[in-house]
Amino acid sequence: MLNDLYKYTSLIYSHLMRKIDYSDWAQYLSDIFDYTNVKTDTILELACGNGTLFNHFKRKFEVIILSDISFCMLKQSESGKTNLVCCDMLKLPFHRKFNVVYSTFDSINYIMNEKDLGKFFRGIKRIIGDEAIMTFDVSLEKNSIKNLKHLNRKGKFKGIRYTQESDYRASQRIHYNHFTIMLPDGSIVKETHKQKIFDFFTYFEVIEKSGLFVQDCFDAFSFEDADPESERVQFILRKQ
Ligand SMILES: C[S@@+](CC[C@H](N)C(=O)[O-])C[C@H]1O[C@@H](n2cnc3c(N)ncnc32)[C@H](O)[C@@H]1O
Numbered sequence: 001m002l003n004d005l006y007k008y009t010s011l012i013y014s015h016l017m018r019k020i021d022y023s024d025w026a027q028y029l030s031d032i033f034d035y036t037n038v039k040t041d042t043i044l045e046l047a048c049g050n051g052t053l054f055n056h057f058k059r060k061f062e063v064i065i066l067s068d069i070s071f072c073m074l075k076q077s078e079s080g081k082t083n084l085v086c087c088d089m090l091k092l093p094f095h096r097k098f099n100v101v102y103s104t105f106d107s108i109n110y111i112m113n114e115k116d117l118g119k120f121f122r123g124i125k126r127i128i129g130d131e132a133i134m135t136f137d138v139s140l141e142k143n144s145i146k147n148l149k150h151l152n153r154k155g156k157f158k159g160i161r162y163t164q165e166s167d168y169r170a171s172q173r174i175h176y177n178h179f180t181i182m183l184p185d186g187s188i189v190k191e192t193h194k195q196k197i198f199d200f201f202t203y204f205e206v207i208e209k210s211g212l213f214v215q216d217c218f219d220a221f222s223f224e225d226a227d228p229e230s231e232r233v234q235f236i237l238r239k240q
Contacts, residue, residue: 003069003088005110006049008181008189010072013050015157016164020105026056028221028234029102029135035223036133036215036236040099044127046089046136047107051077090119097129103136106232109175109195114206117198121210125239134212134237137220141197143231144168144175151177159184173197200228203235212237 042063050073051066067085068074074084087093111117124134151166161182168175177193207214220232
């Protein structure tokens with residue numbers, strides 16, 4: 001499946017994310033896997049982007065399946081022999097069960113409405129085993145407001161110049177990131193990313209209706225309970 005999402009931003013993604021400590025992020029997820037006591041050799045990452053996190057799990061799991069809707073992002077991954085699957089997380093193509101499914105870094109915020117959110121969680125229910133966990137983080141409104149300033153930026157990476165304009169529309173609860181990118185040949189392309197900033201409680205309502213339940217919802221990178229004022233929250237779900 002070819003999708004234009006991240007067609008050009010995939011070229012500068014590692015530069016945009018240069019301040020993100022993926023080894024700390026992987027350690028946090030690893031701690032969550034240990035805490036849930038889930039046993040598995042195989043894990044599935046949804047919306048993996050360029051697969052940076054995967055490098056930190058190579059020794060922990062035998063089989064890692066990385067998936068993303070953006071072929072351009074997957075192409076940037078250095079995953080070698082890992083299984084790459086280009087798919088929409090709303091239409092999961094898997095016919096087996098997983099014991100660990102996870103997604104990181106606001107990827108679930110790309111689901112734009114409650115109907116699709118429900119479809120996503122029902123899809124998760126179908127592909128996880130009875131003892132399995134699904135864990136993901138989402139960004140809440142406080143994060144959008146707090147980070148607006150530093151997400152308005154420009155830079156240069158591998159001969160590509162870019163500007164990022166970030167705009168949070170509270171009335172729509174949508175966070176827009178508009179990228180203008182000048183490619184090395186001088187051509188200018190534009191890409192807009194939209195992320196839905198659902199209310200904290202919406203996730204709980206939709207999850208419960210989808211045949212899953214929230215085992216924990218932590219303030220991200222901690223094991224403290226989250227609340228609506230958290231910036232980013234980490235859900236751990238299981239089957240009802
Ligand atoms: C902010 S990036 C995060 C990437 C990666 N998880 C990370 O931590 O670096 C969001 C990713 O979500 C992917 N994505 C957005 N909507 C998707 C969908 N419906 N199905 C699968 N992937 C999707 C994008 O292509 C992009 O790679």
